[in-house]
Amino acid sequence: MYRLIKTLNRTALIKAIIAALAVIIIVFIGSRNLQHFDAALIAYLFGTVFAVFGVAYRYSVWVQRPPTRLYWRRSWQFLLSKDFAQYAFHSTKLFFRNIMLQRHIYPRGRMRWWGHFMLATGCLIAFAVTIPLTFGWVHFTLEAGSDTTYTANFFGFPVSQFELGSPIAFATFHALVWCSVLVTIGAVIMLKRRLTHGGMIATQTFEGDWLPLILLIAISITGLGISYDYTFLQGRTHQFMSVTHAITVILFLIWMPFGKFFHIFQRLAQVGANIYKVEGTRRGLAKCPHTQQDFASQLHVNDLKDVTKDLGFDFTLEDGRSHLDYSPEGKRSALAKAHFQARKDAGHFFG
């Protein structure tokens, strides 16, 4: 155990503890000292706190790697520069395009995008609904003197009212049902691809690719089971449904920092990479000595020279230039020319 703790990354550990504590604190604040906390959800809360701890830990370790640190630093540097307004707008746009809509998937297949979009949207809405409920931030009360008017309270403040039986009530109380349906359809589309697509079949793994989808389907189906139970079975199987659902969700939460779901948090870096590219292009492009064409930003080339050095690579050439000054095509041509020369010097092209 001691050895395990010793191998932990101290910075990350501290950050993860802070993040977990922060969650607990805002749970207390949001639920008015646990007044509105639903004790039935305690297992979910523990799961969530663990997930926050784990995600924060891993994120922190991740950001410490030289290439990631570079992007992290550069992203904040450019975002908080004099061009803040422009980059903030750009980032927001990218956030919607890439994170909310996942438009970058579309060019790789329409069905692929539909599958992922439904799955991701279902998950995100479900998070948006369940996290405030679990944390006790949101609770519903019956309006005094009425037995049909509900009030939704956020952090203890009433924010809206609706009539029981109204469409808005139906939509609100069934929000998770819609999410489950979206996630299930999306996951089935993704699963079908994994069953029929030769390339995916060759490279997928059970724990990396199938388990996440199976887990999402399990969460959705058991969640739908709870609704089914109280709508059609008068709660006769409530115990079973809620326990199985809780198990799947908590598995999901605990696994989040380790498995495929971590990419949800990594994806944010795509925004940073985009800003880096825009700012880099603005500062000037690097021209390949072989092709005589611009191929990347000079900033990127220079940063990579540093990053590769940090990682133990040294592509500096004898004349002081660097192999990294060449574009990919230039690098390939350099190799081909060196090979041609070696063959020529040997006197035979064939052998």
Next chain:
Amino acid sequence: MPNTKYDQQMEFFVDMQRCIGCHACEMACAECETNGQESMIHIHYVDRAVTTQTTVQVCMHCEDPACANVCPADAISKDDFGVVHTANTARCIGCSNCVLACPFGVPQKNEAAELMMKCNMCYDRTSAGKKPMCATVCPTQALFYGTREEIQKMRPNSTPVNKFFFGMQEVNTKVNIMMPKGSTHLKVH
């Protein structure tokens, strides 16, 4: 699920002086089911104004891949067979670090998909015990996939080399380049 028929006796050998620039490898690469009609192999003229020399470049599958090292998203991994896989689609953020850092100029960015893609030695085929598409169709066998014994028998005056120098940096690879007999390495710069 990963197929276990990957044959570790089989190796990849490249000799770009045999290349005639026909692009069969490029067309065939797109048939590899892992890359969805995108071609991962690079084939182009070295300097068309003066020569018809072409070069052909597959991923060299480095022992310590620069691409994986510089990836900020941990999207590139090397498996137990030494195959360096293309970016994990869920993780890749399309930053192009790998594109610029690879000493062989191999990874490419699919701009629309904001995704890096690269040769994974036709994993759908090699993991099923078949040869990669490019080396199968290559009409000149500038790209050859087979055993070390086979290539030594076929090309007795050449030596496969998998050590490269770029300035001071030594890079060792899984894929070999055929060099004049007795060569130990190829110094690029």
Next chain:
Amino acid sequence: MAKLPTSVENIIDKHGPHKNFTPVDGYKGTHEPDALVKTHCCFCGMQCGIQLKVKENKVVGFEPWMEFPFNEGRLCPKGVQRYLQNNHPDRILSPLQRVEGKGFEPIGWDAAMDRTVNEIKRIQRDYGNDAFGMLSGVSLTNEKSYMVGKFARVALKTANLDYNGRLCMVSAGAGNKKAFGLDRISNNWSDLKHAEVIIIAGTNISETFPTLTHYIWQARDNGAKLIVVDPRVTPIARTADLHLPIKPGTDSALFGMILKILADNDWLDHDFIDNHTSGFEEALDAVKDYDLDWAQETTGINKDLILQAATLWGKASTSFLLHARGIEHHTKGVDNVVSCINIVLATGRIGRPYCGYGTITGQGNGQGGREHGHKCDQLPGNRDITNPEHRKYIADVWGIDEKDMPGKGLSAYELIEAIHRGEIKGLITICFNPLVSLPNNNFVREALEKLEYYVAIDFFLNETARHADVIMAGSLHEEEEGTVTTAEGRVVKINAAVTPPDNARRDGDIIMELAHRLGAGDKFNFENSEAIFNELRVASKGGTADYYGITYEKIVNNMGIFWPCPSLDHPGTPRLWEDKKFRTPDGKAHFNAAPFRPSSEVVDKEYPVVLTTGRVVSQYLSGTQTRRIGKLVDQYPEPLLEIHPKLAYQYGIKERELVKVITRRGEALFPAQLVETIREDTVFIPYHWGGVHSANQLTIGTLDPVSKIPEFKVCACKLDPTGKLAPHPSESNAYQSN
């Protein structure tokens, strides 16, 4: 008939060429096909083995066929992409009829057949049987080639049948018949592997026969010296031991000089010359005045290189000489061919292991097609249509009176000239696109516009068929069973993978129905392709190209059989002449005198630059098939004018500047590509495109007197730079032939 029915843009919009790409995730079922059908590529004489993936009666991809011995899975880019012809949006799915002002509208088969037969009968009644011509092509299988030949002579009863092989290897065929009495490469490709010296003359193997390169490279691994004769440094010439950058049109001077050097140094096989050849003295006499200075002056090749080449060839103990269109597409194509054969015979290196000679047949079935079918002067089994015995034999096989068999007809280009003169009024074409592939195609277009009736059988609407009155929806390569004969003389099996879609029909069925309606039905009662082949076997029996001993079963069991194969127990003949029994009347191989003479159009003050034409690796012939496959189009999107920087400098031409190339026959604009890999006095344009981008607007329609091949490879031009840069290649849309 007449001009196009509507604007060319409208026709392109509806019938293409459009670029076809495989969907991102492949065609449906590509991962789990219903079947893998072993067959061959539809392009070029190599006939590489390939397996087509079939799903729900559609070809959805390919899988390399590792066991087929010639290519063991290897393919060129065209082979890899060939499957995109299936599932193509341009596919003609029903017979079409020209509608003035509108274009082409679908009609029923009955209407198409009725109209065609009525027009044939009307034209033949009014102008004579020979006024209806037929042009065919050797992408057709042996079965279809045979049937076309029989159809033209027995059902259509016209002498005027010829084929696109006339633009391909007829010079080689004629030269080989003169020298050996038989028209086939002497050895199979595996004899290349241990040849000490290989000469390849006028053949850009790296782009036109990429899969043959492996055999050349293997030979070099084994120590062979490679000598390449070509005006350009082609990819195969780049690393060659010797590259002889010859001035187009001077090949016979080079090979004559080499013959002289061989004789001067006594690098001759006297035993072979004395016992197995005739005509050596005459051949030598024709070159007796040659010397190296003259040769250098004439061919433009440094005399040291010529001497080195001759020395390598002279001192070798095994060798192989290969040539293709580069020396054959000349008004002296046959002379060039026999001048090559002369140096082979002088050294006696033929009919032995690793000693060979041959032409590399260009088209898919260029070899088999020219033996059994549609050549204007020939009958099945490579028989002569003017030879009374041959006529009698075939007339008996066909069950007709020899007197009813038409005689020798006009060759392809002459047939177009006859149309232009108004002597031929009706035309049927299959598998031929003369408007792109014939020289001087402005003249060809004028001719087409004079036809009273033109019917085309094809699966895509090619540029020539845009002028047709009726188009019959024919079949793709993978839709009909048959055999083809590869460039090494190996008869291989084409297997049907799918049936024709919608209302399209197999070519064989179309021809048979036409024959029935023309009243020759009893001669065309074939149940299937094998039945046609069995008749072909009998028809070829006793001819030089004897297929009698070849059966479908034998082909499949042996991965192909090399002809001649005269009896059922005969294993076939992978290597000819081991018995030194040549098929000439005297049983000897013949030297032929080939004194040098200039090309039909030489450069002068007004037209000072040599223009030569050729191919690129991503396109095939007139491009009807390959200009519809997206990736092949994008690999080389438009024809470029290859020009040496020094010549470009004289005219102030810059990279990608549009240059007007002018000859006495036409003019066209091409973007310049400045490369040091071409002679300084020569420019090169590839010919696969039609319309305004067509190189054949410029080429000359003069013919070799013997083989009747046009002189594609040399004419005189002048260059007029426009000062404008060409738009980006992707914007040229050259593939559409607008």
